[in-house]
Amino acid sequence: MKIALSLAALVALALAPFGVSDYGLGLLIGAVTYVTLASGWAVFSGHTRYVSLATVAFYGTGAYTVAVLNEAMPYWLVLIVAGLIGAAIALVVGLSTLRLAGVYFVIFTFGLSELVRQLITWYEVNVTGTLGRYIFLDVSAREIYWQMLALGAATIALTAWIQRHRLGLALRVIGDDEVVAAHSGIPLARTKLTAFVLSATILTLAGAIASPRWVYVEPSIVFNPTVSFLTVIMALLGGANRLWGPVLGAVPLFLAFEWLSARFPDTYPIFLGLLFILVVFALPDGILAGLERLKTRKTEDRA
Amino acid sequence: MLEVTDLRITYGKHVALDGASISVGAGEMVAILGANGAGKSSLLGAVGGRVRPASGQVTYKGRDLLRLPQHALVEEGIALVPEGRGIFPGLSVAENLDLGARPRRAKARAGAIREQVFTLFPKLAERRAQIAGTMSGGEQQMVAIGRALMSAPDLLLLDEPSLGLAPIVVQEVFAALARIRASGLTIMIVEQNARATLALADRAYLIEAGRITGSGPADTLRTDPAVVRAFLGGAAVAES
Amino acid sequence: MTLLAIDHVTKRFGGLTAVNELSFTLAQGEVVGLLGPNGSGKTTLVNLISGDLAADGGRITLAGETLTGRRPDQVARAGVARTFQLVRILPSLSLTENVMIPAVFGAKSHWGAEARAVARDALERVGLAGRAETSAGALTYIDQKRLELARALAAEPRLLLLDEWLAGLNPTELAEGIALIRSLSESGITILIVEHIMEAVRALCSRVVVMNSGRLIADEATETALRDPHVIAAYLGEGTDA
Amino acid sequence: EGDKVRIGYAVARTGANATGAGITTIPNYELWVKTVNAAGGLKMPDGSQRMIEVVEYDNRSSNEDLVRSIERLASQDKVDLILPPWGTGPNLAVAPLFDRFGYPQLAVTAVTDKAPDFVKRWKRSFWLLGGGHDYAEGLVDVLKAARDAGTINNKIAAVSVADGFGIDLISGARPAFKQAGFDLVYDKSYPLGTSDFSAILSEAKASGADSFVAFSYPPGSFGMTKTAQSMGFNPKVFYLSVGGAFPIYPGIADGKAEGVMAIGGVNADSPAMQEYFARHTKEIGNPPDSWASAITYASLQMLEQAVARVGLDHEALANELSTGSFDTVIGTVKLEDNQLRDLWWVGQWQGGAFRAIDPADKPGASAPIIPKPAW
Amino acid sequence: MLVTTLILGLVLGGTYALLALGLTLQYGISRIMNLAYGEFTLVSAFALVALFKGAGVPPLLAIVLIAPLGYAVGWILYAVMMRPLVARAGDAGRLDVASILATFGLMFLIQGGLLVTFGADFTSITYLDQGVNVLGVPVALNRLIAFAICVVAGGGLVLALGRTRWGLALRAVAQTPGSAPLVGIDVNRVARQGFALGTALAAIAGASIAMHQTFSATDGVVFTMKALVIVIMGGVGNVAGTLIAGLALGLVETFVATAIDPGLTLAATFAIFLVVLLWRPQGLFGRR
């Protein structure tokens, strides 16, 4: 039943570009991109509670790969290569962060994104001698949307599968108590790495898919840390450890951003900040948990 | 000196303590006995300010304790050694003890009390500079008890103080409790080592499933067949 | 047949040698007590066996297989389960889920209904079957200890390490606990018990190993050890309550 | 309703680009709209006038948001005209959209050597601020003249900010310096976001160069000025890029801006320019910067005049912008191959005003002051 | 040259360390992961400029006025906004999440307010800009002042935390807030003090930044992240660690800028940071 509903929604979403303006399509792309990012992020961070700020390192790497390779090979091949690069980086990063916990991990991943950005900048400046790169690809907004939608749907399906699978249980236990996890026979390193690489590959692909929309790419544009922050915030706001949590965080927040900034171009950060604080206070465990609480209260009232 | 009336403690829907009333006189040592989950720790926690009761009253020297926040009770002269010890694992042993001596009345006497604690637990003197969290389980229990003593309390609340201590240390702790009592300290103790406890205590309360089901002088209870069966473990210790 | 062999194992923390050239063995099916004053190195040894700590010297083997140098999860899958001196449960998960974990990830790796069945069995053995679906955080300290034991059992271990698992039980409960451990032993599990309650040690262990300051000071039959003047002086004290 | 002209833009109000946009772009857009509306509105070919109504979004300095905002302006709000965002990257990012929706794009605040290619790719795009090479070569002209006159030595110390802009300039400058026979004794880039320049400047000072050249952004330009002052670094030529021509610069230099060179410049003596400065100061509260501000304003005047001639039809407008000539605050403008080539490359603070000094043969050029007076 | 590098590096490091001191208190003691930290410093920087340009108050005097104001603001903010979060959070992980989310909103709120009030322009003042000769190296006086403030504030804090009863109580709360009431410590009060003191330090840092650096209303995130990197590198809640990490970063940046390539300064900053964490996952002086 739930699966059927999800599939129906997916079909409806896939058909949506035929009924909306270019702007509508832009909105859809934006929303789906953030849903993908937040859900992809949660594949690793949702249960393990390792808050990663490396999102943009992968997202940007995806975009950069396209920028570097788009004239050298066919688009689909570029996407595959991007995914592989993302996975490879994630493996190295994952291996090096295994000993880090809590806020140390958070800031490490932030530092890592910045390091990547600085090194690419330095490389381009000193070796290639140019900084900006162009992506003149003939990918229409619709195609970008469908690709992103497919990636987003695949991410959610993957999450659902993981939750029902040993990997999901292992991640949850790791999130609760790593010592217990280890003594129960869970291989910590392998489990964390698997999830991290999966998550990173999704994030990298998202960057690769989105990049043709930007045309001009340079490190300060594609490695913009705001993306990492927004992703975390959206996932946490919705409820990072639930299947639909990231969706419920990403879509409203994205729309709120959009609406407020259009409505109050000068003062919207103030409203947004207030709204945000309000939500945090009103819905302590995220939007999804809030909704569920509301639902149980209703059923209890009826009973 | 301490009056607990009609105390009710709930955790969500679960009722841990249901209308318990006890009283402890000045200088008395009172033991609380009961099975696991009976509500002993909840009762002690409520007196020590750790647990907020749903209803009831706790008065100490005529003051309503429930109106005070937990941290204020230390100034009132109440020290709690909770279940799970509640030490500062990141600080050194010496710092843990110093923190115990925060109340005004303890500051002046801190040096002398520290000596007493070190006599009781020589290990602590030896390991003053060690980070408390890296001590063994029993050693940490010593830190917890030592720290409570450092506050020069007039009411000492002990939740299973002998837990995890080697037999030789348990004997020392009980011997020390006997000495401390002699100096007029009031003690409320939850302990599974009922035999040793009753040997020392003046009175005891029995608590079952959240209710007080019996009480009396320790001497009487020690020979009460029902108590022996439930708390002193009749059969298992045949040789005594 | 020797199941566990501790062979000249040493562990240092800075200047402190917590375990010092320690050697003893455990035969298959044996229940042995590990005694010693506070801070003598018992928990450290348990941590060394279970892979939480890496030894600075010596070797630990389980049925001939070397454990030293292995990670905790590898040791767990090799058939060693443990409880912790300070209980470690997952408060946000239900009892069943808590106990399922080693059933899923342990040596046998069950899944789905099978894992649940293993979990239910284990809960039943410790007497918690009735509360299988409550969340572990709501249990009392003692019940949490039970839960921890159930979790260890669900791993279907060959060797069980109990670190003061009986501490804090009242006499009635203690009797129950002893019976429970005995039943485990009867089902063939080898058990190493760290305990300060002599009553329990007497009831369960035919043999004890006694440590002091990281060294072995006795490895003999329980009754002999408990009368050993060294053991009395270092550990039991004169007014032995045992 | 049909009697208003709806003009939209999506410029950075927040984020990294907010500062640049807040100084150069937004004030001019606002000033222009205000001026036009105060005069009764935009003139149409039929002589009627229509008031301007603005639709504005914040692109949050993110190209993703920027792209979406432009789509919104074009497909949702269906505005009559769209004004471009601030910065090279953002202008490139929206170029395909302007092209697809057919809007003319008057890319002002974009410095790129690739403009000729872009013009071919996007027929309705116009590039008005030149390329990195132009500015670099202009600077070389100035330095060469001074060296040949014996005023400065042959050594140059150059630093560049590590982003597209800085790199474009330094990579244009290197060959130009070399060709002119200069010795580039110090040549380093520094990352965007650098806030401490003590180390860089003490190296530059130690290099013995008479000319210090910084291809920098405002925070760097300001930081280097202050650091140079506090460490007593007094090169004979002190050249900065973005920020050097900002109205706040003399204040930052503690009133000692005299002789500092920077990118851009205006003909400070032209009455049109003086009137523009006065109006900007009055309406916005502070004077414009002396480089891209005037050009931004000029681009709007071009648009205004083109509309008056051919109306709002995008194709006709693009055509007119491409071929017509316009009367603006920077003088008469006529684009060559959709690019504005008649620009000032180097300016210098002289007597409290930032004056253009290169091309030296362009009418209105002032003579450079070299060596710069000590701080 | 080496002396130059050393002195310039230390002075730069001092400004970094000063920036991070407040954050280490707010996160280390009060457990609030304050993403709006940089905005706090900015508000103070703008306040200093406004006082200086608007009312002619000399910046050094302005700092003396701003610091207690910062304390008061921090105090109120903790009581009104953070306290409820702490009360409902239970464990540290959940408090991290709650405070990240809440202060993220606060960050927008303050940034928006600054943009509306001060616009997006670069702001800067000229004050005590002259070079002072330190062992033959010219250093701007205002930076030297920032360095001095850092040494005084940082050193004072190290002493106060390490040697006084008040400091011991603060550390106790920092490490195990759950146990603190057992020894009569009012956790709420101590956490509020820590947060307010952190805000006061943020205000001092912001004011000193205004004296020596150009800034704009959108710079907050940069400050926050720089401070965070330093705090983490030093070990959460460890003031001495923060000081050392800040100085180390300053030295590394200056060394890389002079000896290798200024283009790699930020890369070096992050590389050093990552290497330190790989070597010591709990920061230089952090405890696990």
Ligand SMILES: Nc1ncnc2c1ncn2[C@@H]1O[C@H](COP(=O)(O)OP(=O)(O)OP(=O)(O)O)[C@@H](O)[C@H]1O
């Ligand atoms: N934090 C809590 N949340 C929910 N239930 C709790 C909590 N603490 C205690 N309880 C419940 O309250 C009851 C009484 O607990 P309490 O800890 O007071 O018992 P106790 O007599 O001290 O037992 P023990 O001997 O096991 O320490 C138990 O049933 C327990 O499950």
Ligand SMILES: Nc1ncnc2c1ncn2[C@@H]1O[C@H](COP(=O)(O)OP(=O)(O)OP(=O)(O)O)[C@@H](O)[C@H]1O
């Ligand atoms: N991480 C550590 N760092 C420093 N010292 C440690 C560490 N872990 C344990 N120790 C010390 O090693 C010694 C042995 O500790 P261990 O926990 O093994 O004792 P134990 O025999 O289990 O004692 P108990 O019966 O009290 O639980 C103790 O003195 C303890 O303080």
Ligand SMILES: CC(C)C[C@H](N)C(=O)O
């Ligand atoms: C106007 C210029 C300062 C814009 C700059 N070239 C940029 O890259 O954004």
Ligand SMILES: [Mg+2]
């Ligand atoms: Mg209890």
Ligand SMILES: [Mg+2]
């Ligand atoms: Mg132990």
